[in-house]
Amino acid sequence: MVIVGGGHAAAALCSALAQAGHGGRVHLVSAENELPYQRPPLSKGFLKQPDEAIAPHKSAAWYGEQGIQTRLGDPVVAIERATQRVRLRSGSDLAYQQLVLATGTRARTLEALPPGLRNVHVLRDAVDARRLRTRLGEMGAAGQRLTVLGGGFIGLELAASARQLGLEVRVLEVAPRLLGRSVSARLAEHVLSHHRGMGTEIQIGVRIGGYDIQDDRLVSIQVDDNSHLPVDELVLGIGAVPATDLADVCGLATDNGVLVDGCLRTSDPHILAIGDCAAFLTPDGARLRLESVQNANDHALTAATTLLGGEEPYRALPWFWSEQGPVRLQMAGLLPRSCDTTLRPGAKANSFTLFHLDGGKLLCAESVNAPLDHMMSRKLIASGISVDTALLGDPAVPLKSLLL
Template structure:
């Protein structure tokens, strides 16, 4: 048991997103029966964020269906839930957390699951009416309302969120313009073959992509945005501008408490800060890369949930290093991208499948070792890739380039009889 987790004020979790709710759930599942408090700064019950830019904007999901847990979950599990409250200070000596209404919560162990916030667009005019981020339910509600009334939409940032929103615009009958300073869509998050395919498909479906183009100024009239002026002097009409240029980890609370931060709250392989009574998980945590590549910070449901489970195990007496395989997804209209592993630093790719028809997978290698697999409309490939990477099954570029290669068959050729039976 982590020192003090049962005593004083039990476990207090700051942040009621995926990581915060999961750690509360996992603590109860693992037998923690002490006080358990969850603090969220948004007024709603804790909810899922990924559907905001997909099903929710498309009108396929209601706000109520976004809830991570039903309201009775918190009462049934004995979780004291604060919503619409912001944590403003940590006293590490007294082991207390202060909220913005002067409530003071004692803790035996404090979990920082404070998430991340959108980067601000650093150009003149970014404060005009009609310039919106897409991070919270309130953002998505505003955008859903605006999509019924706007004509010209510009999306700044061709990352996952920007392209997902562009797909939602097309579903609403609009023809969005997406611009990004990078040369390829989704930046360095995907390989060149995957990026090229998505760029082509978005263009074919009616999105105007302006890559290598930077916004210099947002122009407006009577306080409302009317256009985006690019660095080369072109003005693109816009009565709605959505910015998606990345996020920043919410580390202010940790910094004020004197905890180390470096693109996130610095934690060790057990997700612990230098203070034995404080841990950090999810989008705000900078943790050692299990591949030995330094320190990383990941923004995904998988990472948030798996880190929460790992921390709950440590707090209930079963510590283990965090080494879960990273995986991600992005649904952009009828384009389904699923990624297993981390492709950063790859030096070779092999593509399997029909890129223009039923989908394909890109196998990313570094020094002939498989580091990631990007699957487009190939869910079976994705599930097998996760097992290949998680189990460390050797796969070479030559293996994948063989015309008869099947990831499922390759997995089954390992010595595990259970895997052979699944082939």
């Protein structure tokens, strides 16, 4: 078995195979030089703590004990489906009976900003995070300002971390609101005022006219009224694209992700795809691609079952978290296009949950600093029962009692 990728999904698959007692030969091939590690801290604690180390999922000794051979810093460059072999950049190749693509995503970039600009960054992996952490430290000393392009989760987490380090931070968002792809308008409003309260300058609905580049540096950004916003350092937080190149070239079906069935098999039954790179079929026939640790971990469990000969389609409830300074956002379920929303105030200041329902059925819950609400919401949504909005919105009624 060959696993291509060294992120959350690959690591979780190794664990699931080990737990299931899989005795066969497994190779994990990663483009990165590190063993699979926790990615979420890269925009949070890791940036704020100069001494914080990258946190590996498992040690090298563990992989050795499980008989899993790791090949680091040597990406797969081609898949030869006819002969069931993968070719690595180093020139070596590996035969497979079963192949798993766990290649994740790549940070989206802009054509107008050529690669290699010295003060333009993305934040996707440990190399990006180390470089950025060093720069943030230097910027603090020099009194420079960080500009973040994009008001999505990673951009906002980074903005909050930089503010907590004492930096001046400006976020530019071209959409009419923050987190447009992922949270409700009501939560987005709360997040906006939270960041402004932290002292971050946030401009939304910005029209970008162009970028002024001199000597390998982005000097300023032209906005709206043709004014030029000076840039010390810029981080692009404009989302990610699924890493499907290998799948595309070898002729697997792709469309905003590698297309997989409910058991995570691609259009070639010897090849699976899991995690951020996989666009999977939900039990009700919809196509979904999610970028979250939950999805990577739960895909790995389903993939292990498929690889070991089982047939158990993926049906885990999506959930997600984000930490933006002192605010912890947690989402359970998927936000429907239209729904009724009920607010449940939290026990502490600046804590609440927004419940989104359709026809009395709870579909999604967005919690702010309310981890217990989040945990109970996951159970309530998974149970599929109809719930009374008056009870949901009453903080005196324990959510647990609604399950009984």
